[in-house]
Amino acid sequence: MLSARSLTGKPIGIVEDFITEQERKQLLFHAKSPKAQWDTSLPTTDVWHGRMINPSKMPAKTLKLMEKIRRRAAKTITAHYGIVDSVYADTLQLVRWRPGDSQAPHADCEHPNGKSNEFPWRAFASIIYLNDEFTGGEIHFPVLGMQPTIKPRMLAYFPSTAAYLHGVKKITSGMRYTHSCFYTFDPTHHDGHSV
Numbered sequence: 472m473l474s475a476r477s478l479t480g481k482p483i484g485i486v487e488d489f490i491t492e493q494e495r496k497q498l499l500f501h502a503k504s505p506k507a508q509w510d511t512s513l514p515t516t517d518v519w520h521g522r523m524i525n526p527s528k529m530p531a532k533t534l535k536l537m538e539k540i541r542r543r544a545a546k547t548i549t550a551h552y553g554i555v556d557s558v559y560a561d562t563l564q565l566v567r568w569r570p571g572d573s574q575a576p577h578a579d580c581e582h583p584n585g586k587s588n589e590f591p592w593r594a595f596a597s598i599i600y601l602n603d604e605f606t607g608g609e610i611h612f613p614v615l616g617m618q619p620t621i622k623p624r625m626l627a628y629f630p631s632t633a634a635y636l637h638g639v640k641k642i643t644s645g646m647r648y649t650h651s652c653f654y655t656f657d658p659t660h661h662d663g664h665s666v
């Protein structure tokens with residue numbers, strides 16, 4: 472089975488206008504709604520507590536759109552990376568970043584020294600940015616020396632290995648929203664939503 476290693480050397484992908492304005496508005500509307508069920512299954516001390524909405528907590532219409540966008544992202548990424556093997560995904564989340572939130576540089580499947588982290592099956596990620604009404608919150612790739620400017624409706628994707636170390640700078644004001652997914656070649660980590 473392929474792993475993230477098979478993607479070594481592939482470029483970071485940035486696609487502006489990846490989702491439509493209507494799709495962006497629909498996802499943001501749900502994320503900002505008082506009905507949005509921000510996950511509280513993690514302990515309050517966990518930095519991800521209250522930060523994401525998982526598929527089981529989404530209204531059917533929102534989930535359908537989330538899945539449709541993920542299928543589109545997977546298609547775009549596999550075409551660009553020349554992946555012919557089957558791809559699955561373990562995550563389909565709406566994520567919010569509040570003032571003060573940040574993420575230290577990390578890789579999605581391994582530690583910076585190349586040792587596996589708790590998600591060794593992950594091969595690549597897609598992040599779709601839903602707004603820009605915040606300051607700070609830049610995604611940056613310290614090893615590759617990249618800091619793409621976040622634009623609403625933009626897709627960013629990159630392999631999960633330490634060559635693609637990335638972090639999110641501290642949000643200094645406003646709320647940052649994303650559609651976030653991780654993909655794998657390992658069918659045992661398929662989340663059951665079609666890719």
Ligand SMILES: O=C(O)CCC(=O)C(=O)O
Binds near residue numbers: 609
């Ligand atoms: O939101 C972003 O720009 C990146 C998030 C990220 O790297 C992650 O959740 O692992």
Ligand SMILES: [Fe+2]
Binds near residue numbers: 577578637
């Ligand atoms: Fe990440």
